[in-house]
Amino acid sequence: MPRVTFSRTGNSVDLPTNSSLIDLEDSRDNEVPFGCRSAACGTCLIDVVSGMHNVSPKNEDEQDLLDTLDLDGEKRRLACQCVIHGDVTIDPQS
Numbered sequence: 001m002p003r004v005t006f007s008r009t010g011n012s013v014d015l016p017t018n019s020s021l022i023d024l025e026d027s028r029d030n031e032v033p034f035g036c037r038s039a040a041c042g043t044c045l046i047d048v049v050s051g052m053h054n055v056s057p058k059n060e061d062e063q064d065l066l067d068t069l070d071l072d073g074e075k076r077r078l079a080c081q082c083v084i085h086g087d088v089t090i091d092p093q094s
Helices: 021-026 060-068
Strands: 003-006 012-014 045-050 076-078 088-092
Touching: 060 076
Parallel strands: 003 088
Antiparallel strands: 003 012, 045 076, 045 088
């Protein structure tokens, strides 16, 4: 199972391969706030600190919102749109 580690606290959560990071919402150790769950609000903005190769590519909705909010960057992602395939370390931005 891939492990999601939160860079600020070192806490981690295991999720099944090909899970969406939105599945963190049900974990008691979740450190990512989720709002709309559909790439419309930016509440779940994260930086992928390591393991970017284990995260799905940005989709059009995610890229559009990041561009609109002027928050685009190589490591900037919306957790609600990310599917993980292996271990990642993330830094929630809210």
